[in-house]
Amino acid sequence: xxxxxxxxxxxEAQTPTAKMVSExxxxxxIANAIAHAIRDVPGxxxxxxxxxAKAATHGPGKHIVGIVLRHPAPGVLSxxxxxxxxxxxxxxxxxxxxxxxxxxxxxxxxxxxxxxxVSQTFEHLGLPVPTMVDVTIDxxx
Amino acid sequence: MNVFNRIIVILLSLAAIAFSIIVFLLVGGVVRPxxxxxxxxLLGLWRxxxxxxxxxxxxxxxxxxxxxxxxxILLILELNIFRREPAQLVVRQDGLGKVTVxxxxxxxxxxxxxxxxxxxxxxxxxxxxxxxxxxxxxxVLLLPEVDAPAVGHTLxxxxxxxxxxxxxxxxxxxxxxxxxxxxxxxxRRRVH
Numbered sequence: 001x002x003x004x005x006x007x008x009x010x011x012e013a014q015t016p017t018a019k020m021v022s023e024x025x026x027x028x029x030i031a032n033a034i035a036h037a038i039r040d041v042p043g044x045x046x047x048x049x050x051x052x053a054k055a056a057t058h059g060p061g062k063h064i065v066g067i068v069l070r071h072p073a074p075g076v077l078s079x080x081x082x083x084x085x086x087x088x089x090x091x092x093x094x095x096x097x098x099x100x101x102x103x104x105x106x107x108x109x110x111x112x113x114x115x116x117x118v119s120q121t122f123e124h125l126g127l128p129v130p131t132m133v134d135v136t137i138d139x140x141x
Numbered sequence: 142m143n144v145f146n147r148i149i150v151i152l153l154s155l156a157a158i159a160f161s162i163i164v165f166l167l168v169g170g171v172v173r174p175x176x177x178x179x180x181x182x183l184l185g186l187w188r189x190x191x192x193x194x195x196x197x198x199x200x201x202x203x204x205x206x207x208x209x210x211x212x213x214i215l216l217i218l219e220l221n222i223f224r225r226e227p228a229q230l231v232v233r234q235d236g237l238g239k240v241t242v243x244x245x246x247x248x249x250x251x252x253x254x255x256x257x258x259x260x261x262x263x264x265x266x267x268x269x270x271x272x273x274x275x276x277x278x279x280x281v282l283l284l285p286e287v288d289a290p291a292v293g294h295t296l297x298x299x300x301x302x303x304x305x306x307x308x309x310x311x312x313x314x315x316x317x318x319x320x321x322x323x324x325x326x327x328x329r330r331r332v333h
Contacts (some may be wrong), residue, residue, distance in 0.1 A: 135240050
């Protein structure tokens, strides 16, 4: 079916919203893509299980551990990522930090990378960047 | 013990305290069984306590007093969970979201930094949250020949620098306790 204004020949670019997202991609698909992307971040050993309750996105018959997607309001999506950092990489970063001029705490460098990766994943999926990205370091091992 | 079990223990403790108070009142003749039995609920039980002779009444009061004390101890222990410090520490909170780190990870960093100080054999550490920053307590097992105050001072500086510089959390104090005797090993639990 043609849109009502098809005759005008004008095509308007639409900014994707979370409502459109839910029509195209499920939370499980999004969480899966984020988890895969985060696992590839140097220094991330695995996704975390959560400290209090199990942090996961649940779908029919399966769940994605370490990623919690929330819809605080219609059209708004926030992400909570739980990660386990690799102790060897973290300690190496500690020793490298003494020679570095960057004064950002090492932990925040890791979490900034994770946030950036989450945003990039949303962009790759053609989705609006989430309003909030909470990152929790569940463990360093 | 999980939250469900804790709630059961709290409810049982409250019930035991209520039961004991009613028995006190019945034995003392302050109330009659019918007054504490709405709709005849537990009327038979309360009637048992009402006409007790002085000896039995004394025993009942003593038993109920012990029950109240035990229940209060259980209640205090169980309600203490709500005052426990959270397992995670907020490192940064801004418009983009929150960054938190598990307390155990901070403890690991403290342990790593402390172990790197020459003369340190083993450490045990605890991290608490205070109004002005983290309060770190480190127990250190030292080699006998090292200068304990100097090692303690080095350790304080390293730990403070590591937490502030590597994690980004403010540190209010670092308390170091040195010792030469090995740490007591945790008891093994039998698994049946």
